[in-house]
Amino acid sequence: MLFNTFDFALFLPVVFIVYWLFKRSIKIQNVILLLASYFFYAWWDWRFLGIIILSTLVDYLIGLQLGSESRQLKRKILLWGSLILNLGILGFFKYFNFFIDNFKDAFSLMGAHFPDYTLNILLPVGISFYTFQTLSYTIDIYRNQLKPSKSFIDFAVYVSFFPQLVAGPIERASSLLPQFKRNRSINHSDVSEGLRQILWGLFKKMVIADNCAEYVNIVFNDPGGQSGSVLVLAVILFAFQIYGDFSGYSDIAIGTARLFGFRLMQNFAFPYFSRDIAEFWRRWHISLSSWFRDYLYVPIGGSRGSLINQIRNVFVIFLVSGFWHGANWTFLFWGGLNAIFFLPVLLRKRNRLHLDVVAKGRIFPSYNELGKIIITFIFICFTWIFFRARNIAAAFEYIGYIFDRGIYDIPQLDTLISTKMLISLIGLMSLIEWRGRTKLYALEGLENSLPQFPRWSFYSILIFIIGMYMYTEETAFIYFQF
Template identity: 50%
Template sequence: MFFNSFAFAIFLPLVFVLYWFVFNKNKTTQNTLLILASYYFYSCWDWRFLFLLVFSTFLDYYTGIRIEKSKKESSRKFWFWLSIGINLGFLAMFKYYNFFASSFAEMMQGFGLKTSPFLLDVVLPVGISFYTFHGLSYVIDIYYKRIKAEYNFVDYSLFVSYFPLLVAGPIERATHLLPQVKVKREFDFQKAKEGIHQMLWGLFKKVVIADTCATYANAIFDNYSTMNSLSLILGAIYFAFQIYGDFSGYSDMALGMSKLFGIDLLKNFNYPYFSRDIAEFWRRWHISLSSWFRDYLYIPLGGSKGGLWMKIRNTFIIFLVSGFWHGANWTYVAWGFINALYFLPLLLRKSNRNNLDDIVVDKSWDSIKVLANILLTFALTCLAWVFFRAKSITDAILYLRNMFSNGHFTSQYLSNERYNYELVILLFLFVFVEWNNRTKVEPISGKYQTIKLALCLAAILALGTYSDYKEFIYFQF
């Protein structure tokens, strides 16, 4: 069940009505309804994997209590590593086993040894990377005594399985979400109104921007060997807007619909394509994942406290793991490695924390430098996205080689698509709107709010009706 499907358009209002008018007696009934709704939502993908979600929930709930109650350090470590091992074991089996088995067979073949690896014939459980990280952060925080274990199984189950964030985040923390589910929520009309506006804007980014760009990006990437330089550049730009509109659109919809139930989720995007360097980009893109790796991997490895080589080592580890988290393909690892290389000069110059202030552009000469840095960062990001989008590293390298060596910058007509110039104009208008929204809490606000809402809805209905790209990109991670 996709957020942008007709089935969900029936599901969400039904849950909303039941939540506020039938199950509104106390927080337990509210939470129970949301759990049931979340389990139904998840079972619509594949009901068999619902048992995996329930098992993962019970595992971390039980081990969290055992860690807190254990008086001996050896016992605490046992329950801690049991939870970590099983969680990562399931993730490795479903997401990475076939990749490692195939990679090992290819390596052996390179040495002249033929092997026939045993491969698992299973699909990847949707959202497994996200709800696994929810549980991991919870258990880790208990082990290091940052939080207390949750003894209410209903409250903890909702923390893990809450349907707006279940399949593609944001990756919540127990310190942020659990306190909200442990109290009864009261209906707030203003918050619900803001939630609807945010959902519409997220749906606009998905249907109008991401899905439209996907048509052209797919056509170019699938036929890159016949495309000239300008078309390949446009293909990289189209994919950059596709993945941003797709994922940030999903996050906006998740945050918006959660407000309908009186719950605030972590902000996951903060206009990343207006970043002035790569370090700032990663503070603005997929914020919940970046901060997760910072707190639970980078800092435990020593962070930036050690010498230069330790900082470099930790930086590359964090980016390589981040790339590998996205999928079992060497292209994602290469994407992470490229971003680590981008980050390295900032680290060596100790300038990775320079751009922490808001972006201000006026009529001064400094503003020209700011805009130049934004364009440069966006260009570097687009080049890295080629590896993220390509089917193999070879395809990505050939794509970039053709982009820089073809030398033809004439407008190239794509045989299976029209409206190329209209799409470029649409993206310019979208960037203009995003730029004006960058300092606003609510995207659709201020003057002419009714007109903005009407235009968003009209564009969604006009383009969404014929969209072939219903699935969100990050559902596969």
């Protein structure tokens, strides 16, 4: 079930009403959320319910065993059991064909030929997200940083909680699981903030991302037929497409969870206002970046140790992050590029330089800050070419076309929405996000900063703009494929 559909527009209020009818019973509320989450997930393909239920049951039982076991060898065996099962399932569905194809290609260079073992495997939606969520649970128990859940229902709904099930944020059990054990009460502030964040997420997805996608798809499908300026514009629009799409999903997920009395972590902190690549990765897909930091980067040494070890660790974290995104060499190359861009910041020990928001307390950034933001954005856009291209050769071909064609020409391309209107809408979104860059999301606290009439006029304009695209083809969120 997609957030940007009429199906979800019917599903959400029904679950909301039924859920709050039982506000006196946490157990009944959790059961309602579990059933709603399984229904939400089964809407795509009910057969994949078996995988998430298996993962939930195994990690629940392993968590209980870890909590009562004191022998270190037995605890390691239990942890490895969880790792092998979860990563094995993820690896089979996501990477089986990739490894088989590359194995055959490698041996074909030596004259060996193997029969075609490629399977028609359908990737279960959200498997990369809920797998990492359950893994963090068992790892934290193993580290004695978390007590196991005694209630299977609480743990099951933590794994499958429908707002963030298929594309995050990837929540830690230490943060989200206790919320299923506490009394929740409905209040005006949570509902109004939740609806406001959902509205902003829908705007970013349906207005910005989907219309950028229309332009981007045309150009990337036929880069040879476009001018250099059109190719550059398409890369910039892809940067806003993926941001509007993924941060839009996160806004809808976080806002929806708030309607039910839950607080999810911030997943995007206005990353395109970053002043260097290190700040960008602290602000982009925060739940995944922090997951890799805590469960991979720090355990292998992080930024400690010799210079060689630091460089190795940076490449490990970015290459693994790239591979997490998909079974394609383009994602590995994208991760490697980010590692290369990150190294100068790390080696100069400036990776923790920009910890606060840019131009805090000021309306405008300084020229120095603006220059850093623009340079960082250019680097990020360059890496997005490899993320979007169908293969590495196509990415280099795309880059070659940029410099071979008229890069200074005014871009011209007919689409269903005019390019000028799209750029104007991106500008509107950017201005609103700049204004709210110190908040958890762009419209947070708007109720206290604007009088009622202009505030509701603004909401009406957003709803009207979103409504203009309600009848276009429904598009899935980009990160559903990961």
